[in-house]
């Protein structure tokens with residue numbers, strides 16, 4: 515007899531949403547996490563994550579983004595927490611840049627509210643920014659940010675209320691599946707269930723070694739900076755991003771009485787072979803590009819950070835996610851390879867996983883996100 519309908523391995527961004535949606539379907543759910551609740555050793559920490567709909571990475575994500583927004587709002591209602599802040603986001607770059615071209619494509623295909631900021635208007639967009647000459651912008655008023663750890667906690671809070679059992683500091687050491695069910699060996703006991711969901715983020719390759727997915731973990735950093743004067747904090751009241759020659763730099767306004775601006779670069783850093791062994795000491799090399807950006811574009815901000823943290827990206831070769839049934843075991847589903855842009859989708863990814871478990875399929879799951887040749891080592 516199985517103890518549970520479904521076990522979820524990993525309660526970070528995606529797993530916390532999966533346990534919530536599975537519990538909502540009335541299933542008997544066990545969530546297992548190797549660390550503590552909303553910890554800072556994986557990919558879902560650092561206070562904020564950008565969310566936007568005019569997706570330059572691929573316009574096929576837009577329907578999923580509509581659903582993600584709706585589900586974040588639903589989670590806010592059910593948890594009583596404010597998680598999503600629609601401050602607006604303006605992305606600047608050379609007007610022929612791939613990023614601006616991709617945003618325009620999604621905007622035009624889906625009729626999204628994205629406004630052009632001309633080269634001339636960019637120069638006077640905000641007096642605290644020296645927008646590079648010949649840059650233009652695209653402003654998405656409905657974009658903004660999510661409070662990342664609070665999102666994880668909110669999913670877990672409602673899942674618990676719906677009687678999901680959640681265990682922390684209990685890593686899965688191994689698992690197996692056969693025609694009758696699945697088993698999971700933790701450091702404490704062997705658990706049986708009907709089905710298994712693997713949402714192990716940077717540790718996915720260790721739990722799915724036989725599947726041999728082409729996932730590469732990278733060390734990434736995020737930093738917080740003080741203003742040279744206090745007025746700068748008030749003048750930055752929306753999210754911003756710049757497609758600079760040295761990388762895609764993005765930042766957030768302050769919120770909840772914080773006194774620092776978060777600014778970071780979206781760039782996979784050093785390759786990591788074991789996510790448990792990553793170097794978490796920060797050095798000057800980690801913020802070279804971001805500091806250069808602040809000197810050039812935001813001169814009212816101190817270019818030396820006051821706080822920083824190391825985070826992890828799990829990249830696929832085509833930078834699209836992998837969400838599917840396990841190719842060899844129908845009872846096992848997985849979601850991984852979020853390639854540095856997945857958090858905004860977590861609300862919808864948990865729903866997709868719950869549909870895969872309960873109905874065997876998900877109408878929202880597009881083929882370009884399934885297990886596909888490019889993500890499989892032959």
Ligand SMILES: Cc1cc2nc3c(=O)[nH]c(=O)nc-3n(C[C@H](O)[C@H](O)[C@H](O)COP(=O)(O)OP(=O)(O)OC[C@H]3O[C@@H](n4cnc5c(N)ncnc54)[C@H](O)[C@@H]3O)c2cc1C
Pocket residue numbers: 523524525526527528529546547548549555556557558559560562563564565684685686687713714715716717718721734735736778825826827849850851852853854855856857858859
């Ligand atoms: C610096 C940074 C900035 C980012 N910015 C954005 C952004 O602006 N917008 C956006 O949408 N996305 C962004 N992302 C990407 C996004 O945060 C990630 O794609 C997302 O958080 C991945 O979630 P996950 O659930 O796959 O991984 P995680 O949140 O790391 O969850 C995996 C969990 O599995 C657990 N686990 C692993 N192995 C085991 C085991 N054996 N037993 C039990 N538990 C286990 C881990 O401890 C962990 O808690 C950013 C990422 C980083 C690092």
